[in-house]
Amino acid sequence: MGERSDVWQGTLALMVLKTLEAMGPLHGYGIARRIEQTSGNQLLINYGTLYPALLKLEQEGYIASDWGVSDNKRKAKYYRLTRGGRRQLEREAKQWEQATAIVARFLAPEEQ
Amino acid sequence: MRQLRAWFQRLRALPISEQSERDLSAELESHLQMHIEDNLRAGMSADEARRQALLKLGGVEQVKEHYRERRGIPLLETLFQDLRYALRMLRRSPGFTAVAVLSLALGIGVNALVFSVINALLLRPLPVERPGQLVFLENKSFNSQSFPNYRDLRDRNTTFSGLVGYRIAPMELESTGGATRIWGLLATGNYFDVLGVHPVMGRFFHPADDLRPRESPYAVLSYNAWRGRFGGDPAIVGKTVRINRLPYTVLGVAPPDFHGTELWYWPELWVPMMMEPQIENYTGTGWLDNRSTWDTWVLGRLKPGVSGAKALANLNTIAAELAREHPENNEGLQFKLAKPGLAGDYIGGPARAFTLGVLGLAALVLLAACANLASLLTARAADRQREIAIRLSIGAKRSRVVRQVLTETLVLSLAGGAVGYGLAFLLSEALTRWRAPMDFPVQFDVNPDWRVFLFALAVSIAAASLFGAAPAWRASRTDANAVLKGGGASWGRSRLAFRDLLVVLQVALCFVLVAACLISLRGLQQTLKMRLGFEPEDVSVVGFDLGLAGYSDEKSRALQQRVLETVEQLPGVLSAAYSNSVPLSIDQSNTTVYPPDKAGPRCSDGISATYYQVAPGFFATMGTRLLAGRDFTWHDDDNSPRLAIVNAAFGRQVLHSENAVGKHFRNGLSGPLVEIIGVVEDGKYESLTEFQAPALFWPILQNHNSTTTLEVRSSLPAAQMVREMRQAVAELDPQLPLYGTGSLNQMLGFAFFPTQAAAIALSAFGVLAIMLAVTGIHGLVSYAVARRVREIGIRVAVGARPSQVLRLVLGRIMTLIAVGSAIGLVLALATGQVLASVVYGASSRDPKTLAAVVATIALLGLVSSWAPTRRALRIDPVRALRCE
Secondary structure (H helix, E strand, O other): OOOOOHHHHHHHHHHHHHHHHHHOOEEHHHHHHHHHHHOOOOOOOOHHHHHHHHHHHHHHOOEEEEEEEOOOOOEEEEEEEOHHHHHHHHHHHHHHHHHHHHHHHHHOOOOO | OHHHHHHHHHHHOOOOOHHHHHHHHHHHHHHHHHHHHHHHHOOOOHHHHHHHHHHHHOOHHHHHHHHHHHHOOHHHHHHHHHHHHHHHHHHHOHHHHHHHHHHHHHHHHHHHHHHHHHHHHHHOOOOOOOHHHEEEEEEOOOOOEOHHHHHHHHHHOOOEEEEEEEEEEEEEEEEOOEEEEEEEEEEOOOHHHHHOOOOOEEOOOOHHHOOOOOOOOEEEEOHHHHHHHOOOOOOOOOOEEEEOOEEEEEEEEOOOOOOOOOOOEOOOEEEEHHHHHHHHOOOOOOHHHOOOOOOEEEEEEEOOOOOHHHHHHHHHHHHHHHHHHOHHHHOOOOEEEEOOOOOOHHHHHHHHHHHHHHHHHHHHHHHHHHHHHHHHHHHHHHHOHHHHHHHHHOOOOHHHHHHHHHHHHHHHHHHHHHHHHHHHHHHHHHHHHOOOOOOOOEOOOOOOOHHHHHHHHHHHHHHHHHHHHHHHHHHHOOOHHHHHHHOOOOOOOHHHHHHHHHHHHHHHHHHHHHHHHHHHHHHHHHHHHOOOOOOOOOEEEEEEEOOOOOOOHHHHHHHHHHHHHHHHHOOOEEEEEEEOOOOOOOOOEEEEEEOOOOOOOOHHHOEEEEEEEEOOOHHHHHOOOEEEEOOOOOOOOOOOOOEEEEEHHHHHHHHOOOOOOOOEEEEOOOOOEEEEEEEEOOOOOOOOOOOOOOEEEEEOOOOOOOEEEEEEEEOOOHHHHHHHHHHHHHHHOOOOOOEEEEEHHHHOHHHHHHHHHHHHHHHHHHHHHHHHHHHHHHHHHHHHHHHOHHHHHHHHHOOOOHHHHHHHHHHHHHHHHHHHHHHHHHHHHHOHHHHHHHOOOOOOOOHHHHHHHHHHHHHHHHHHHHHHHHHHHOOOHHHHHHOO
């Protein structure tokens, strides 16, 4: 039983939303693989943490799920972005950009 | 917002469906399959592919657990689980559960009942508008004022938006059932307006209806009177009723929950104060203008924003003015304010003291029940150590285990509380319906409301924390390893330390409660034996009020004498007389008398004495001894000089003389001198707790009173005698309503009632305490024996004699009982004062009573240990060593 910080949960949620926006509806395994790929395999997430995160996003109404059939003719649960999710993605992306910009100013060499 | 949606979704998911679990398993399974396929494509072997997939997922069960935690509300789910488990555990041991719930029900129930009474008397507001603004006026000497003083206060004050005056008044009412004496209220015209009550039919009277004496023959009926005496007649408004044989118009009917402003007196009707001369029919100076009779109760509504202190200051300023204007009556006048509802502090004070004292005792009973339960539960917890150890070792959080134990205690406690509340509900209904054994309409509405419910709930939860703390703490400290290794068998030495304390506590509490019970019973016994100043055995009484029936003075004198003559002729009558009232009944009157030799006596030299107007033969009939001088004769009438007979205490206190015959005193500050012609023995007049009160007897021929009590001493049984007396009166006036009929002992029920009630209540507590202590000690000894079966078996096998086994089993318990008794004894002696205020004649220092208590406790200990001890003595060593 590990402790999960809310910050980590938050970024995971952002990555999930972005992935769904870019890729369209996708199942859990696919989302996990895609996140790893997009991070250039720098981020090695524990796939198990994804499912509670997906549930949370679903409870908050940012994503919706349906059972469907995968490429290999397997039954899988597909997740898609909702309109609310799209708006949330925009909001969070902007927040991240602002945050990184501010921190960057602190970390940049003194301009004097 | 989204958070709210999330929580709502989680709540919805609470009844966990199988479908949800199936979906979860399916989703994870499909995830793994896809991952395995990818791994196979990447070249791993089948086994490796699966292993890698599982590792990357992080363990299926763990993922599922995290998922479940997010899906529902784990706290609620575990709570339900704990609840179901607790119920299952309790169902498994029905005996224990029954005893526990019963003990708690008794403890919580009795507290709820007492609180119900306290609520009715002290907490519940009157059913009027803004009751917080109402205050009751008292002064230093009385809890009532004179009517002229009331009028001055009403007109001169600046801090009250209204002041009302009222007076309890018996009246003769003619209704469909005939003429009866009922109890009503004389109230000033602004009564209903100031209180802010609205009629349910018709209207009330207003100040304009109460201006001049005898001009406003109106009546307002109480709801109960309207339904009971007039059959709920829908056309009652405007009808005429005859009160004291005169016509009154019914103005309206009061709402069903309004019973006046005194909680203990429920009048049947209200009449404007200006009708007082007709209602009370006193001869002599008009009561409405008499400053020396202090019997108007005054209630006021403070102006908004005015504090009690400000109003009191204003009142005392007026008091000073009144003292200046009328020094002979109002000298030293000073007011106090009190909470309305209990006749100021006259009833309020003792009522508060008594009920709070009883609440204290009830709390002790609950404490005893909790101690009982705590010891039973710790015993059970010791049994379940293995189960707890196993749960801890497979990974349960300690906090979860403790929470489960606490849930069990809470379930027990709430169950006990519910049953207790139910009992209290039934008992308080019975109490509300009960009527005191007297002719006066005392009743209380002690039905429980939301406050009592909340109180019962709070007490249940508090009780749960009290007795649940110990087992919960025990559970949290379980060392799983030690328990699983050693099997948890204790040899009973040091492990019993906490349970020992509980036994001591229980015994001490039981001692105190049993002591209270026996002391009060003894006090009651003393009360019954005390000297009353008359012999009530063989005396029957019948009461009637000729003034209320419309008789003039002359006619009532004549009727009284004719009744006496008739009754004296009846067979079996040893002696007969009549008077205005008898001692220790509800109708008592006082006057202030002054010694004769002071020139111009002042208010403060006066001594208050109870007075009676009696016919010749009164003392012989009542069995009061004449110590000196003579009784009245039929010649002591209006033409004779003023005479009186006094009791010995009067002689001592007013005239400082042992034999007052021939001496004089003054009745009232400016009254004429009165000669004393006889001295009778001391007695009790107003209450059983008074001591050597002065009393004064007037000859009824000189001081006429149309309120009459007929007393007859006879050898016939009371029922028969009363029948004959009623017949004799009926022959002379068939319409005359009679009241207060019966043997004198029955009539005295009123005076003895408080002591009897207290004794019954305390006995009930004592019995409860004994029941709890017996079950507690029995449980503990049984448990101790059961735990030590092996040890006892071994000892017997190596040759222990029965007396040694006995000492082993009982030794500890007996020591504990002794220690508990000692503590209880100290507590009982210390709280003796409290008890004395509750029960007259109770003394906690009476050695015989204390010895009886000690004997009771010892007996209790023996009885409760009897069965388990016999079991211990019968232990077959072979069987004992074999099992276990």
